[in-house]
Amino acid sequence: MRSVLIIDDHAGVGEALSLLLSLHDIEPLYAASPAEGLALLARRRVDLVIQDMNFSADTTSGEEGRALFHQLRECHPDLPIILLTAWTQLEQAVALVKAGAADYLAKPWDDAKLLATVENLLELAENSRALRETRHEQRQRRDALRERYRLDGLVFESPALLRCLELACQVARSPASVLVTGPNGSGKERIAAIVHANSQVASGPFVAVNCGALPGDLIEAELFGVESGAYTGATAAREGRFEKADGGTLFLDEIGNLPLSGQVKLLRVLETGRFERLGSSRTRQTSVRVISATNADLRAMVRAGTFREDLYYRLNVIEVALPGLAERPQDILPLAAHFLAGRATLGEGAREALMAHAWPGNVRELKNAIERAALLAAGNVIEAGDLALPAAAPAAPRNLDEPSREAVITALEAASGVVSRAAQALGLSRQALYRRMERYGLDA
Numbered sequence: 001m002r003s004v005l006i007i008d009d010h011a012g013v014g015e016a017l018s019l020l021l022s023l024h025d026i027e028p029l030y031a032a033s034p035a036e037g038l039a040l041l042a043r044r045r046v047d048l049v050i051q052d053m054n055f056s057a058d059t060t061s062g063e064e065g066r067a068l069f070h071q072l073r074e075c076h077p078d079l080p081i082i083l084l085t086a087w088t089q090l091e092q093a094v095a096l097v098k099a100g101a102a103d104y105l106a107k108p109w110d111d112a113k114l115l116a117t118v119e120n121l122l123e124l125a126e127n128s129r130a131l132r133e134t135r136h137e138q139r140q141r142r143d144a145l146r147e148r149y150r151l152d153g154l155v156f157e158s159p160a161l162l163r164c165l166e167l168a169c170q171v172a173r174s175p176a177s178v179l180v181t182g183p184n185g186s187g188k189e190r191i192a193a194i195v196h197a198n199s200q201v202a203s204g205p206f207v208a209v210n211c212g213a214l215p216g217d218l219i220e221a222e223l224f225g226v227e228s229g230a231y232t233g234a235t236a237a238r239e240g241r242f243e244k245a246d247g248g249t250l251f252l253d254e255i256g257n258l259p260l261s262g263q264v265k266l267l268r269v270l271e272t273g274r275f276e277r278l279g280s281s282r283t284r285q286t287s288v289r290v291i292s293a294t295n296a297d298l299r300a301m302v303r304a305g306t307f308r309e310d311l312y313y314r315l316n317v318i319e320v321a322l323p324g325l326a327e328r329p330q331d332i333l334p335l336a337a338h339f340l341a342g343r344a345t346l347g348e349g350a351r352e353a354l355m356a357h358a359w360p361g362n363v364r365e366l367k368n369a370i371e372r373a374a375l376l377a378a379g380n381v382i383e384a385g386d387l388a389l390p391a392a393a394p395a396a397p398r399n400l401d402e403p404s405r406e407a408v409i410t411a412l413e414a415a416s417g418v419v420s421r422a423a424q425a426l427g428l429s430r431q432a433l434y435r436r437m438e439r440y441g442l443d444a
């Protein structure tokens with residue numbers, strides 16, 4: 001049952017509030033002094049505190065109430081507190097709300113308003129506790145992943161990338177082919193390297209080839225090798241990437257650019273481990289773990305007849321979908337700090353600009369922006385102008401259910417961090433606002 005601690009030296013106030021809460025399935029707890037209330041909190045958890053502002057004969061000072069509030073904030077920083085005030089203490093109550101109190105109510109209180117405030121704050125506390133538990137669980141998962149697997153120094157905080165890495169590491173020791181999908185610049189080769197580093201062929205070579213960077217008539221020679229005289233310009237025999245990767249991993253980036261003739265040969269190697277160099281009839285054998293990557297829709301290419309269906313299913317035994325940077329905003333600032341490597345720090349304006357940018361070029365674009373800013377900044381603090389990011393496009397009309405990061409920050413600041421108030425101002429439910437805060441990497 002939800003519980004509320006009432007700290008008030010007037011027994012009649014405690015009895016009235018206790019009865020009111022009990023009638024609405026809320027467990028009331030009563031303490032007649034600050035010391036008694038703090039002692040009770042040391043023994044058990046409560047969900048909310050309603051505290052009086054005055055505990056002395058001087059009914060106007062509120063000094064003991066202010067001291068109690070600060071003790072509660074220090075010992076129980078996440079505990080919501082409602083202040084009960086006399087009109088003479090209103091200014092102090094407003095100051096304490098700015099310092100973190102959830103709300104204040106004047107004596108005599110309105111039962112309906114008090115109940116609504118309590119219900120809202122209890123729900124908020126429950127959501128906050130669930131969010132903290134989720135983040136704690138994610139930290140434990142990140143720590144466990146870093147302890148158990150080689151992540152090669154990959155910097156990340158987001159739950160989206162955590163899930164991606166957990167899958168990549170889980171399948172790493174299997175010989176199954178892995179297809180890494182995701183937008184350009186999102187780090188697909190880093191994921192492939194992590195799969196290799198944790199695989200059974202980790203001691204073997206990791207060979208990468210970008211199928212999109214080679215002319216179509218050279219891709220087959222690059223993959224399978226070539227004999228002298230096989231074509232004009234082939235003056236010497238050369239082994240291909242499959243031979244170089246023997247006993248290790250071959251990473252085929254932009255696999256969607258492989259021509260159909262190369263697809264047929266690739267399928268044969270994947271199924272049999274056998275291939276011939278261009279210009280040779282000698283069959284060679286290789287044992288290679290193949291990881292491929294693409295930013296293209298291979299299913300659509302299969303439907304269009306530009307990518308073989310049998311090869312698609314052979315490559316896509318396990319798909320690791322890597323999210324773009326816009327889908328994992330929690331990684332933006334940690335990555336920026338990593339790329340700076342202590343050369344400078346990010347000013348508040350720069351941090352806001354980084355979080356507001358859409359990052360169509362993903363991690364690659366972020367790295368280039370940080371490198372440029374580190375070179376051009378006048379001092380050791382990078383400001384927004386040093387990043388030289390393009391101005392944000394005019395915002396399209398938004399539904400109230402989709403506020404921008406700036407709108408969420410503004411609403412939270414205006415509400416002094418009280419999520420229920422910010423949600424009401426934005427026209428959202430508290431749960432919807434919590435989802436936006438998680439997406440934007442914000443805490444109340």
